[in-house]
Amino acid sequence: MPTATHVPAGPALSPWLRLAAAILPVAATAFIGSISTQENIPLWYEGLAKPSFNPPNWLFPVAWTVLYTMIAVSLWRLLGAKPDTGPLRQGWWLTLAVFLVQIALNAAWSPVFFSAHAIGAALVVVAALLVMVLWTIRLAWRHDRPAAWLLVPYAAWVGFATLLNAAILRLN
Numbered sequence: 001m002p003t004a005t006h007v008p009a010g011p012a013l014s015p016w017l018r019l020a021a022a023i024l025p026v027a028a029t030a031f032i033g034s035i036s037t038q039e040n041i042p043l044w045y046e047g048l049a050k051p052s053f054n055p056p057n058w059l060f061p062v063a064w065t066v067l068y069t070m071i072a073v074s075l076w077r078l079l080g081a082k083p084d085t086g087p088l089r090q091g092w093w094l095t096l097a098v099f100l101v102q103i104a105l106n107a108a109w110s111p112v113f114f115s116a117h118a119i120g121a122a123l124v125v126v127a128a129l130l131v132m133v134l135w136t137i138r139l140a141w142r143h144d145r146p147a148a149w150l151l152v153p154y155a156a157w158v159g160f161a162t163l164l165n166a167a168i169l170r171l172n
Contacts (some may be wrong), residue, residue, distance in 0.1 A: 013079055024077035025100065030068050031106040036110035043119060049171035054164060067157055070150045075099060076148035078140055088142065095139035102132035109161075119169045128163050130158045 013021060037045075055063055078096065084091045113122035133155045138167060140148040 001111055006107045009142075018076060021079055022072050025103050026068050026072040026075065029101065030064065032107045033064065033110040036114045040114040045114065048168055051164065051167040053167075067154050071103075071154055074140070074147040074150035077144045077150070081144040081147065083143075091139065091145055095136065095143055098132060098136050098139055102129060102136050105129040105132055113165070119165065119172060123162070123165045123169055126158065126162045130155070130162050133158050149161060 012171065037060075045057075078092075082092050105125055107121055109125045109129060112118050112125050133151060137148045137151045137155060140151065
């Protein structure tokens with residue numbers, strides 16, 4: 001039976017390509033989130049009714065900076081955990097695909113919520129994101145447990161964001 005401690009014979013990518021492949025999708029997601037929120041926080045978001053548990057606005061970029069760093073390190077580790085052969089190889093490709101889907105959903109949420117002001121649609125996106133992050137953790141566990149653990153705070157934050165999005169929808 002395959003174990004989570006399987007170590008590939010060699011890296012899946014060269015060190016620089018692996019680093020770029022881990023950083024670029026996460027940095028692109030962060031950039032999309034930043035450009036979607038900058039104008040819309042003072043012009044739209046500030047005017048929304050929010051629940052009592054809504055954090056102060058300064059906390060969001062701090063939290064996301066830490067989380068995006070952890071997400072990139074997790075992806076970097078997963079890219080280095082590609083099995084050379086065997087049944088885990090197909091599972092690794094699925095893990096990578098699910099990881100990239102959750103990154104795409106993450107990138108989609110800010111434009112849907114902040115730019116389009118579509119609070120209900122954003123709730124659908126963030127709920128799907130939560131499911132995909134949890135699935136990514138589950139799949140990554142077989143290939144690299146530290147990579148999976150690095151995503152746990154992200155899952156917690158996305159769970160909180162789902163609750164917050166639902167509360168904002170209800171109040172507005």
